[in-house]
Amino acid sequence: MTMEPNHRILFEPLKIGPKTTKNRFYQVPHCNGMGHRWPRTMAEMRGVKAEGGWGVVCTEECSIHPTSDLTPATLMRLWDDSDLPVHRLMVDKVHEHSALAGIQLVHNGQSVSNYLSRMPSIAPSPAPNETSNSTQARGMDKDDIKTLRRWFREAALRSREAGYDIVYVYAAHGIMTLLYQFLLKRFNHRTDEYGGSLENRVRLVREVLEDTKDAVGHDCAVAFRFAVDELMGEDGMHSAEAEDIVGSLAELPDLWDVNVADWGNDSLPSRFGNEGSQEDYVRFVKNLTTKPVVGVGRFTSPDTMVSQIKRGVLDLVGAARPSIADPFLPTKIEEGRSHEIRECIGCNMCTTGDYVAYPMRCTQNPTMGEEWRKGWHPERIPAATSENTVLVVGGGPAGLEAALALSNRGYPVTLAEAGEKLGGRVIRETALAPLRQWNRVADYRVNLLSTRANVSTFTQSAMTAQSVMELGHAHVAIATGSHWRTDFVGIHHRFAPEQLHSPMIVTPETIMAGKTPIGPVLIFDDDHYYLGSALAEQLAGNGVDVVLVTPAAEVAGWTHFTLEYEHIQVRLRELGVEIICNHGIAAVGDGFVDLACVFTEKTQRKDVATVVPVTSRISDDSLYHDLLAQKDAWSDHGIKSVNRIGDCYAPGTIAMAVYGGHEFARTLEAPVDPASLFRRENDFEAHKRWPEFPS
Ligand code: ADP
Ligand code: SF4
Numbered sequence: 001m002t003m004e005p006n007h008r009i010l011f012e013p014l015k016i017g018p019k020t021t022k023n024r025f026y027q028v029p030h031c032n033g034m035g036h037r038w039p040r041t042m043a044e045m046r047g048v049k050a051e052g053g054w055g056v057v058c059t060e061e062c063s064i065h066p067t068s069d070l071t072p073a074t075l076m077r078l079w080d081d082s083d084l085p086v087h088r089l090m091v092d093k094v095h096e097h098s099a100l101a102g103i104q105l106v107h108n109g110q111s112v113s114n115y116l117s118r119m120p121s122i123a124p125s126p127a128p129n130e131t132s133n134s135t136q137a138r139g140m141d142k143d144d145i146k147t148l149r150r151w152f153r154e155a156a157l158r159s160r161e162a163g164y165d166i167v168y169v170y171a172a173h174g175i176m177t178l179l180y181q182f183l184l185k186r187f188n189h190r191t192d193e194y195g196g197s198l199e200n201r202v203r204l205v206r207e208v209l210e211d212t213k214d215a216v217g218h219d220c221a222v223a224f225r226f227a228v229d230e231l232m233g234e235d236g237m238h239s240a241e242a243e244d245i246v247g248s249l250a251e252l253p254d255l256w257d258v259n260v261a262d263w264g265n266d267s268l269p270s271r272f273g274n275e276g277s278q279e280d281y282v283r284f285v286k287n288l289t290t291k292p293v294v295g296v297g298r299f300t301s302p303d304t305m306v307s308q309i310k311r312g313v314l315d316l317v318g319a320a321r322p323s324i325a326d327p328f329l330p331t332k333i334e335e336g337r338s339h340e341i342r343e344c345i346g347c348n349m350c351t352t353g354d355y356v357a358y359p360m361r362c363t364q365n366p367t368m369g370e371e372w373r374k375g376w377h378p379e380r381i382p383a384a385t386s387e388n389t390v391l392v393v394g395g396g397p398a399g400l401e402a403a404l405a406l407s408n409r410g411y412p413v414t415l416a417e418a419g420e421k422l423g424g425r426v427i428r429e430t431a432l433a434p435l436r437q438w439n440r441v442a443d444y445r446v447n448l449l450s451t452r453a454n455v456s457t458f459t460q461s462a463m464t465a466q467s468v469m470e471l472g473h474a475h476v477a478i479a480t481g482s483h484w485r486t487d488f489v490g491i492h493h494r495f496a497p498e499q500l501h502s503p504m505i506v507t508p509e510t511i512m513a514g515k516t517p518i519g520p521v522l523i524f525d526d527d528h529y530y531l532g533s534a535l536a537e538q539l540a541g542n543g544v545d546v547v548l549v550t551p552a553a554e555v556a557g558w559t560h561f562t563l564e565y566e567h568i569q570v571r572l573r574e575l576g577v578e579i580i581c582n583h584g585i586a587a588v589g590d591g592f593v594d595l596a597c598v599f600t601e602k603t604q605r606k607d608v609a610t611v612v613p614v615t616s617r618i619s620d621d622s623l624y625h626d627l628l629a630q631k632d633a634w635s636d637h638g639i640k641s642v643n644r645i646g647d648c649y650a651p652g653t654i655a656m657a658v659y660g661g662h663e664f665a666r667t668l669e670a671p672v673d674p675a676s677l678f679r680r681e682n683d684f685e686a687h688k689r690w691p692e693f694p695s
Helices: 005-011 039-051 081-095 142-162 178-183 198-216 239-249 302-310 321-325 329-334 352-356 397-409 425-429 433-449 465-471 508-512 531-541 565-574 622-629 631-637 654-667
Strands: 014-016 019-021 025-027 056-063 100-106 136-139 166-171 221-229 255-260 293-295 316-319 390-393 413-416 455-458 475-478 482-484 521-525 546-549 578-580 583-589 592-597 603-607 610-614 617-619 641-644
Touching (some): 005 302, 005 329, 039 081, 056 081, 100 142, 142 198, 166 198, 178 198, 198 221, 198 239, 221 239, 255 316, 302 316, 316 321, 390 465, 397 413, 397 455, 425 654, 433 654, 475 622, 482 508, 508 531, 521 531, 622 641
Parallel strands (some): 025 056, 025 316, 100 166, 166 221, 221 255, 255 293, 293 316, 390 413, 413 455, 475 641, 521 546
Antiparallel strands (some): 583 592, 592 603
């Protein structure tokens, strides 16, 4: 296959200061939960993206000094020369594939508590730390500003020494960066030449840009990452101020990397916005500078990318999430295989890596984060080691991914699904309007499977132990999923409440199947992720009165980590959903629910017609157990193994199901030594004292 002619513009080189990128695919800085703690994991992940064709591959934010200590988050550091080996590791991996390596230097000012360094944090003006642990950031004096400039200069010089091609000055993402804190009136209350007028608030940014250019500008491109709008009107950065800032600094950086703030608006979840959602905010930038401009917008469609460039919105197509979901996106476009792009679904499972401080994972790309640890490559998989056939029962995310990866290995695969359509829970959940774009999990796999000669797919084929035995495939993967409990058992209720009037109880599956229950509806959310609020949103959107009850102190608490939290809170309130926190279920009666305060057990009654428990799930594993009961007869039918995967094995996220399906396929007839399930990096601290160490 060859590239579509109109996509050629995406492969034109572009000069960025003293450097030239080979194409327009630019992996902007993004967190990954690996950073300095798991450097080989991080470096291999970046290297795979370079291999996949990204012309520029950047680090995540990289702290320049222990007064900007992001502990417990796991990000990059460049505090002194001892950090250089980690950076060289990444730079070398990126350069191996002739991509440019960029580093996003940061001081986080008042947004960090410096748990590791125990140093007071610093801010334009005295302010509480964002972590609210009763510590405050110290207001900086003029000497502090001079010192900060020196730290930035030293970090830029070290970046050059590590081999980076692009060095960032970073003032974006709201409260997260000290330079942005200086720009913003609500954080900068200074009365000297660094505060007050816009010119004064910009002064430090200008100085750091000048210092960085002076330090490394002959050898490295200097990028300025700037959030042009915080979407909070005149209380924050807004278009008028942003235009003045871009106008006044226009030609100073070699590259403008522009976005909106805060992170939840920048990495906007698909539940709240579509591809290209930042265009209206950032398009003015190119009118005010001759320097190249990069921006993001969860771009996965090459036609949209081309349009951004042709219409003069951007020069470079920035991507964090699309490069995570498909590190080979550029290569696929170049080779005319755009239909094979594994499109990001905008779920933001990836951002949880940063918040929870573990190596990032991706719903769509099960190899993300496993490139070094397990040697998993997103586009290569070991060939089948036999001609054995495999039966996959269940066409949800686990079954679909297993079938696809097995087919990639060359195994003959039969996929049997009881329902009319493939997709399992993805089909069910994406029937809810808020989750619609997640259908890409199923679409991507179903489309590719339909092209495979070694895959036979059967829908409306509910399998029994007998039919599995009769088919007699050598290996059987049971991916039959799970269902939501109706007895309220979950994290809060370890036993079912004594009084449960069952005619009132409706399952989440019923609503996902398109039934609108009689209102008022009480949803009890002890799951704390997206489903409870998505059901509430769907029903309230259809005009049903909804009460959303949770035993937690807040609704959908886990969505803090996916950046959906604030958007969800706004949406629920806009829709008039009544929210009751800190309450469990005392009783479900005929036409009412008694709620009990989790602290005092004091009850309150809600008169409702329907109750929907979203608490926990039960695996649909009866087929597995039926087969297990006949294990002695397996060999008579040629069956060698039967395994559960996905929610059937352990109910979890869609990401876990995809991962489980992939892992099954990768390891089939290639057993992994349980003692070395994945490579660890325990030796790294010792090795990094020497410049040469094994990678
Ligand atoms: P997972 O997330 O693990 O992929 P899902 O619940 O999304 O699980 O998908 C499970 C799929 O398995 C559903 O589409 C369901 O219809 C199907 N299924 C369940 N039992 C059987 C069976 N006995 N035979 C064939 N398909 C089944
Ligand atoms: Fe996209 Fe979700 Fe993967 Fe993140 S985790 S890259 S949002 S598909």
